[in-house]
Amino acid sequence: xxxxxxxxxxxxxxxxxxxxxxxxxxxxxxxxxxxxxxxxxxxxxxxxxxxxxxxxxxxxxxxxxxxxxxxxxxxxxxxxxxxxxxxxxxxxxxxxxxxxxxxxxxxxxxxxxxxxxxxxxxxxxxxxxxxxxxxxxxxxxxxxxxxxxxxxxxxxxxxxxxxxxxxxxxxxxxxxxxxxxxxxxxxxxxxxxxxxxxxxxxxxxxxxxxxxxxxxxxxxxxxxxxxxxxxxxxxxxxxxxxx
Amino acid sequence: xxxxxxxxxxxxxxxxxxxxxxxxxxxxxxxxxxxxxxxxxxxxxxxxxxxxxxxxxxxxxxxxxxxxxxxxxxxxxxxxxxxxxxxxxxxxxxxxxxxxxxxxxxxxxxxxxxxxxxxxxxxxxxxxxxxxxxxxxxxxxxxxxxxxxxxxxxxxxxxxxxxxxxxxxxxxxxxxxxxxxxxxxxxxxxxxxxxxxxxxxxxxxxxxxxxxxxxxxxxxxxxxxxxxxxxxxxxxxxxxxxxxxxxxxxxxxxxxxxxxxxxxxxxxxxxxxxxxxxxxxxxxxxxxxxxxxxxxxxxxxxxxxxxxxxxxxxxxxxxxxxxxxxxxxxxxxxxxxxxxxxxxxxxxxxxxxxxxxxxxxxxxxxxxxxxxxxxxxxxxxxxxxxxxxxxxxxxxxxxxxxxxxxxxxxxxxxxxxxxxxxxxxxxxxxxxxxxxxxxxxxxxxxxxxxxxxxxxxxxxxxxxxxxxxxxxxxxxxxxxxxxxxxxxxxxxxxxxxxxxxxx
Ligand code: SF4
Ligand code: SF4
Numbered sequence: 001x002x003x004x005x006x007x008x009x010x011x012x013x014x015x016x017x018x019x020x021x022x023x024x025x026x027x028x029x030x031x032x033x034x035x036x037x038x039x040x041x042x043x044x045x046x047x048x049x050x051x052x053x054x055x056x057x058x059x060x061x062x063x064x065x066x067x068x069x070x071x072x073x074x075x076x077x078x079x080x081x082x083x084x085x086x087x088x089x090x091x092x093x094x095x096x097x098x099x100x101x102x103x104x105x106x107x108x109x110x111x112x113x114x115x116x117x118x119x120x121x122x123x124x125x126x127x128x129x130x131x132x133x134x135x136x137x138x139x140x141x142x143x144x145x146x147x148x149x150x151x152x153x154x155x156x157x158x159x160x161x162x163x164x165x166x167x168x169x170x171x172x173x174x175x176x177x178x179x180x181x182x183x184x185x186x187x188x189x190x191x192x193x194x195x196x197x198x199x200x201x202x203x204x205x206x207x208x209x210x211x212x213x214x215x216x217x218x219x220x221x222x223x224x225x226x227x228x229x230x231x232x233x234x235x236x237x238x239x240x241x242x243x
Numbered sequence: 244x245x246x247x248x249x250x251x252x253x254x255x256x257x258x259x260x261x262x263x264x265x266x267x268x269x270x271x272x273x274x275x276x277x278x279x280x281x282x283x284x285x286x287x288x289x290x291x292x293x294x295x296x297x298x299x300x301x302x303x304x305x306x307x308x309x310x311x312x313x314x315x316x317x318x319x320x321x322x323x324x325x326x327x328x329x330x331x332x333x334x335x336x337x338x339x340x341x342x343x344x345x346x347x348x349x350x351x352x353x354x355x356x357x358x359x360x361x362x363x364x365x366x367x368x369x370x371x372x373x374x375x376x377x378x379x380x381x382x383x384x385x386x387x388x389x390x391x392x393x394x395x396x397x398x399x400x401x402x403x404x405x406x407x408x409x410x411x412x413x414x415x416x417x418x419x420x421x422x423x424x425x426x427x428x429x430x431x432x433x434x435x436x437x438x439x440x441x442x443x444x445x446x447x448x449x450x451x452x453x454x455x456x457x458x459x460x461x462x463x464x465x466x467x468x469x470x471x472x473x474x475x476x477x478x479x480x481x482x483x484x485x486x487x488x489x490x491x492x493x494x495x496x497x498x499x500x501x502x503x504x505x506x507x508x509x510x511x512x513x514x515x516x517x518x519x520x521x522x523x524x525x526x527x528x529x530x531x532x533x534x535x536x537x538x539x540x541x542x543x544x545x546x547x548x549x550x551x552x553x554x555x556x557x558x559x560x561x562x563x564x565x566x567x568x569x570x571x572x573x574x575x576x577x578x579x580x581x582x583x584x585x586x587x588x589x590x591x592x593x594x595x596x597x598x599x600x601x602x603x604x605x606x607x608x609x610x611x612x613x614x615x616x617x618x619x620x621x622x623x624x625x626x627x628x629x630x631x632x633x634x635x636x637x638x639x640x641x642x643x644x645x646x647x648x649x650x651x652x653x654x655x656x657x658x659x660x661x662x663x664x665x666x667x668x669x670x671x672x673x674x675x676x677x678x679x680x681x682x683x684x685x686x687x688x689x690x691x692x693x694x695x696x697x698x699x700x701x702x703x704x705x706x707x708x709x710x711x712x713x714x715x716x717x718x719x720x721x722x723x724x725x726x727x728x729x730x731x732x733x734x735x736x737x738x739x740x741x742x743x744x745x746x
Contacts, residue, residue: 014544037537042474042545058528058541062474077528080541083473096528100469102513118527119469123513143523145514170519233518234501241337243591243662 001025006032010056014038021045035075040066057094060087063104076113079106082128088212095137098130101147105129109213114162115139120172122146131209138162141228142186146171150206152220153177165189166228170235174228175202177220185228188235194225246334249327250313253291257284261305268297268306273668273680288312294661296670328591341591342664342674344491344583344628344650345598352602352735353634357744359725360710368709375705376715379645381482381622382407382551382575405575406551408462408482410645411440412701413716414635416693417580417626417647418464418484418555420446422499422508422520423587423664424653425681426453428673431656431689433457438690439697444647447486447497447522449511450476462553465542467496468522470512474545483542484553485535485574487526490584490601490627492593493557497522500588503667505676536572543573551575558582558604558627559597563611569621570612576622578647579604583628585650587674588665601627602641606739609642609721618721632703641739642721655696656689 001020005013013036020028026047033039033053040049042062051059051070059078060068067086070078076094079087084103092110100119103126111134118139120128128147135156141149144166151174153159159176166174167186175194185191203221210217255276257268264284269277274290277297291308298306315323328339361367368375383405391401416432423446430453436443437460444462445454449471454461463480465472477483488494499508499520509516529535539552554569555578556562562579569577581601586594605625612618625638626647638646650660657671664674672683708714711725719725727744728736736743 038541038544057537061541062545064474081469081472099528115527121514236498240340241335243339243341
């Protein structure tokens with residue numbers, strides 16, 4: 001089914017999506033998207049939504065299951081507090097991408113803004129992934145409590161050159177292509193060597209991401225990465241004393 | 244060089260003639276004050292928190308407790324507390340953590356406000372024979388109602404009403420998360436609100452399965468940590484509250500120490516076992532009122548515009564302007580938490596020094612919203628140090644639609660305000676996750692106590708209203724004529740918009 005979103009407010013657009021899903025539609029194409037926020041918010045389904053244009057903020061927030069493919073850029077916070085499903089953005093995205101994401105995957109072909117993957121968390125079988133083809137701004141993976149962030153830095157000298165990477169990180173891991181200057185790491189983040197084991201573990205993910213964003217994966221299947229992990233799962237344990 | 248220890252805070256003694264050596268004190272004290280040696284009960288008073296558990300369980304009233312058994316040289320500036328804090332920090336170099344609400348001796352404005360009553364010309368109302376309307380609706384109210392007349396002559400409401408929460412009494416239980424308090428404590432509160440036709444907040448820790456039967460009386464919270472938040476959780480709540488700030492610690496985030504993240508807490512919060520649960524100071528997708536509006540609408544959109552959305556902020560000096568912004572963010576209610584608000588754990592310096600009293604905050608917010616003509620856009624909920632039905636009535640007269648109580652409801656469960664909640668050893672089974680302690684709360688009995696409290700305050704509120712010649716809570720709301728200030732300075736009277744006694 002195809003929806004022409006030209007000039008449409010987000011509420012009727014979301015209503016149409018929900019109705020379509022409720023009636024059993026499993027493929028939706030939305031054309032002429034221009035800044036409509038909250039697309040697929042809280043939607044539970046295995047529907048595949050193709051978005052032609054630029055979705056507004058909070059694309060797929062609280063979403064549980066759908067796949068959203070964006071042919072264009074996205075405004076801020078796609079995948080915000082997302083539970084499950086996949087968002088693929090073939091352009092760039094704004095700030096707070098994958099904020100507090102608990103499950104599912106957000107793939108961005110281009111760059112993302114500030115605070116990418118902030119407060120991502122994991123639990124049980126749910127291990128969210130944020131993968132970025134380009135670069136990111138400051139505070140990547142801040143307060144991260146779980147999940148995986150991968151940044152390939154395609155078209156950039158280094159994957160990330162903004163500061164505050166992983167400040168307050170207490171779970172999960174951040175994988176950056178190439179080496180990263182120590183001074184860019186946030187408080188509580190620790191750099192470790194990316195090993196062959198890590199490569200084996202992450203190869204399927206790197207391959208899938210590259211295929212999704214249509215670049216050749218073979219050039220990224222080596223150990224030329226930096227792995228950033230928490231210095232402690234209890235970053236504040238030593239900060240307080242009792243009254 | 245050692246600084247030595249600070250003197251005992253409390254001294255426990257047993258009247259050995261009365262004691263029958265039943266050992267209940269030994270079993271009940273989770274702080275390890277009592278131990279048995281050679282059939283004799285020995286006491287380590289240094290560990291005592293004055294939680295009164297042993298005293299309330301002693302069948303012989305044999306235990307006595309003395310506060311500050313050792314005096315310091317008295318000094319008006321260098322109080323014992325000031326000196327002890329310095330010793331503590333000189334020894335550790337750390338931030339002092341504290342529990343419960345603000346423990347400073349600031350004047351309590353509620354106690355300097357008196358309610359009015361009728362005498363001859365405008366007779367009072369007897370709630371025994373006249374109906375008193377306490378029903379409260381929280382959410383947006385239309386500025387005016389429009390109707391249409393059908394061909395058959397039926398009158399129909401044309402104005403689209405926003406979803407509202409319907410309360411039988413203008414009193415709810417505030418947000419205390421699973422993690423900060425125990426499941427049995429939450430269950431007791433949940434059963435009590437279901438019984439009394441009101442609501443409670445889940446706090447920021449998600450909703451445990453055993454609370455599902457009470458979900459229609461629960462307000463789910465979305466804090467910066469987004470713990471336990473998924474679409475099912477959002478749909479379960481009767482309303483959704485975005486927590487921006489909290490009266491006990493305005494401007495900072497929350498932090499549940501890893502020790503308290505047991506398996507049940509970890510699965511309700513959806514975080515790994517034993518990891519710190521950190522709620523950062525800001526929501527990282529909210530950096531402006533416009534961003535807040537985005538989150539409000541995002542929650543509405545995700546739940547198909549069926550639920551009222553509350554926004555909770557701490558009472559700070561600029562609270563009125565912030566509340567006006569919140570009203571414009573399409574939120575349905577603004578919750579203002581005063582500086583007396585309780586907490587499981589806060590840096591002491593915040594708990595005792597940051598924020599403003601709820602009385603002033605409510606009055607300022609009510610005035611600003613009225614001046615801007617948007618009071619009907621948003622309901623106002625007051626919280627933070629509401630101790631009795633008089634505080635409740637005064638809050639409403641100052642402009643609140645309803646109040647949240649927190650500490651008061653815990654006291655109804657046994658809490659003695661010992662302020663050691665953050666240690667996870669609460670002997671009353673409230674602020675702990677230790678199963679043997681949690682089991683000390685029988686949720687049927689606990690809920691009955693809390694329900695009794697709500698019922699009692701509701702009765703008192705009706706009587707207070709009746710005495711003031713008011714038979715509907717709507718007429719008390721923002722009704723400054725029914726309040727007078729006693730021994731309050733002119734500046735404060737102006738903020739409260741209340742006349743002094745005699746005027
Ligand atoms: S901590 Fe509580 S139970 Fe223990 S001795 Fe003190 S008052 Fe009694
Ligand atoms: S509870 Fe009272 S009577 Fe029993 S052992 Fe303790 S002090 Fe004695």
